[in-house]
Amino acid sequence: MLRAWSNGDQRALDGLTPIVYAELHRLAHRYMKRERPEHGLQTTALVNEAYIRLVDYKRMQWQNKAHFFAVSAQLMRRILVDHARRHNVKRGRGVPHVPLDETAVVGDHPGNLVALDDALTELARIDARKAHVVELRFFGGLSVEETAQVLKVSPVTVRRDWSSARVWLYRELIGPTLDGPGPLEAAR
């Protein structure tokens, strides 16, 4: 599934980026105004719908809907992680430091999204399907059932993969090294 970027993918990236950015800023604005947030899964679904309307299916050569969601999740990952990386640089130093264990729990620090991307790449190396499950659900906003359809596995498998991957990634993010001292020891 993770194939090299083709011309179609570049066009897809160019098409999706402004939609994601607009939605990202709209959401951020809501948070700044302390409005009660809508559910993020709706947001991602909204992005996907806008994207479906935008893209030319024939030119994009989507094999099917599952393929569309798989590519869409990959693009979302790329756009959001790139955004977080740039945002980090722009803010530079002087940004209040949030303790690592707290950010790992909340998962809301840009360094964290970048670190998560790195950890996910590492997970793909040892367990590709679990990394796909996280990409589709966390970045692509797909439900357990939709993820199961894309990966052609049962929903039970998706749930299991998701819970194990979550533990693996959490450990990777809070621990100094995977094979070094355990994160619990390190945190104390």
Next chain:
Amino acid sequence: MDPARWKQLDSLLQSVLERPAGNREAFLQEICAGDEALEQELRSLVELDREAGPFLNHPAIDVAAVDLARGETGPTPDGADPLVG
């Protein structure tokens, strides 16, 4: 981590997590059959599953949006997470 080692841990972790919380410790000891290193690592993974709490519960776009908002406003005065509430 070695993929074979992870495969073993993953499978054992799932079998432990399927048990009710009260039965996990005894089951964990049983399946590790005296392999203390394995038992320790597996116990740590089970603990991390609990500790991870809402980790990854919100989609990435929400995580990015909250950060963008914080970049403009700084941390909320009460330290509350805008995602929670």
